[in-house]
Every structure is written in structure tokens, then in C-alpha cells.
Amino acid sequence: MLIGGAPALARNLTPTEDRPLTPTPYCDDGDDPTPAQMEGPYFKPNSPRRTSLVEAGTVGTRLTVSGYVFGLACKPIAGALLDFWQADNRGNYDNVGFRFRGHQFTDSTGAFRLETIVPGLYPGRTRHIHVKVQAPNRPILTTQLYFPGEPGNSSDTIYDPRLLMTMGNSGGTRTGAYDFVLNVQQDPTDPPDPEPGGTWKAGTVYRPGDRVTYGGATYECLQGHTAVAGWEPPSAPALWRRV
Template sequence: MDDDQPTPQQTAGPFFQPHSPQRASLLEPGINGTKIVLTGRVLSTECRAVSGALLDFWHANDAGEYDVEGFRLRGHQFADREGRYRLETIVPGLYPGRTRHFHVKVQPPNGPILTTQLYFPGERRNARDFLFDRRLLMTTADQGEQKAARFNFVLAFK
């Protein structure tokens, strides 16, 4: 994706819950699955860091199920002065009819909310997923027993 093109919008889906806890790690006792660390930056279309941008993440567990009663595998954080963020979590399982994905809402301070989804490269279900957008593919790598992923969000705002 070009660094000056805004990140595409996508649906929040049926499982968004407001008021998630502030945290940079969604790992907690009872969470199983392959660990992954997602990093990146929040930038403007002018390639400037968006300091203090809110990032709210949620996704399915390793069995493809969403927590709809609490905040397991849900959390928000704020980008640092350089627009950087870092999230520790697990690779989500396969939700019926969908490919693996993370949901995220990104909002610059006092700006509009971008709601989108991030996808994993090389997934067989990508080609059949009705929402899949290759512009939302993360860059991923294996790092021993865990994975690393990277994605930069580009926000269009005044």
C-alpha cells in the first residue's frame, strides 16, 4: 500500500464492544494460540506521525470465537509521539465464513474514526472472504515460536 493513500475502511462486524481496557498486551491466563506481536505506525496522508492516536483492537480466539460478555482479546492503546504502536496477542482462529483477521478502530486526537480489518498473507481463505482487501495485508514473519506482524495506518483528516 502506498504510504500516502488512506487505509481503507471496513465494517466493524457484529462483535465490537466500546470501553475496552487500555493495554498493549491481550495475553492473559487461559488465552491459547500462537503468539504474535503487531507493530507499526499511525501516519497522516502527509506522512506525519499521528501522536496520541487511539487504536482499539479486537479479534476471535484460537477457536474462532469472540468474547461477547467481557474483554478477552480486546483492548485499546495510544500511539506514541512517533505514531508507533505495539500489540501482543495471538493469531486469531478461523471464524465461520471468514479468513483470519484483526479488527481495529483508529482515531487521531479529535478526529474521525477509521474502522478497518487487518489480514494475514498466505491464508487460503483470503480468496473466498467477501471482505478481504489486499491493501489491508499485514507483513508477517516467524520469530521462533511466535510471529511478528507489521502494518502502518494512514489517516485522512484535517
């Protein structure tokens, strides 16, 4: 959504924007779902779970990206998966390891926070960050986030101004804010989702190679973890692979 040609967040900010984000932000009922974009050639599954992509010796301008994940009724979605990947300071993607790749889940208020760097440029594209967003047991949204004021925005054929982050600075670190609105119905009159059944259970310690059933399908564990609600196999492709 754009207001006066500038990017706007799904939530309404108070005049004192330096205050912490409110636990239950107000969302504009008129927001459309966040538009999808191409995955591109550099996505890799099984990224590590982490909220910071900055490692020892990382070169580049520090950037913190934060925001919320909402559904269509403007209610925050807890336990939503966000899988980020981007180029390094020189515009290169790590296709061997997992530098500048990582996934995380929104907290109980639907909030997320990512520490990274401003990605470099590579031929044919403006500056951007890739992300996959998935509410528990819902389809995956694949999209990209953009930076306002970039010269390459006008020449990038897939650039979409609806995906502009709201940028700022804090203590020498650039800050970007963006709220994802997923195409998820949140009508309280809707009947609850049926219990999927199966052998997967929250609280269980799973190791790579373990197999479970969930919703009539079989899944294989990709990364060792202790299962919690919101990380059911269909909701956590970084943790489970359908077999």
C-alpha cells in the same frame, strides 16, 4: 498499497529490517488513506487500556503486531487511539467480558505495539483482526487487518489486499507489521484548530460517572483515569461517552 503483489508498509524499510524502527520513519507521499471496512457484529465499547491481550492460560500462537499511524503528509500522529478486537484460538469472540479486546494510544513517534495471538477462524471469514483508529479530535477509521497466504482470503467477500500485514517471525513469535494512514491533513500552512473550551483539563483525575464539557458538548467518564493531552473526550470513546 501493494508492491509486486505483496503488502507494503507506508514507511520505507532499510535493507536491515531487523534493526529497531526509526523514531521518525520516512513515509511514501503517494500513500492513500487506509481503507475502511465493516465493524461487524462483535464490537464492544469500553475495552480496557492495554498493549497485551495475552492473559494467564491463553492458548494460541503468539503474535506481535506493530507499526505507525500517519497522516496524509506522512507525519506520525502521536496520541492516536487504536481499539483492537478479535476471535480467540477457536474462532470465538468474547461477548460477555473483554478477552482479546483492548485499546491503546500511539507514543510520541506515532508507534504502536500489540501482543496477542493469531486469531482462529469462524465460518464465512478469513483470518483477521478488527481495529478502530482515531487521531485526536478526528473521525474514527474502522477497518480490519489480514494475514498473507491464508486460503480463505480468496473466498472472503470483504477481504482487501491493501489491508495485509507484513508477516515475519521473531524468537518463536509471529510478527505482523502495518502502518495506518489516516485521512488527516497535515499541511503546516493550515490554521491551528480552535481551542474547544470546556471543563475538561489534562492532569485531572476522573472517575466513572464524572461529567465534563468539551467543545460545546457534555461527556460522561466511563473508566477512571488521569487525563493527558490526546485523551480529550471526542478522541477517547473508550474513556468518555457523549451525553
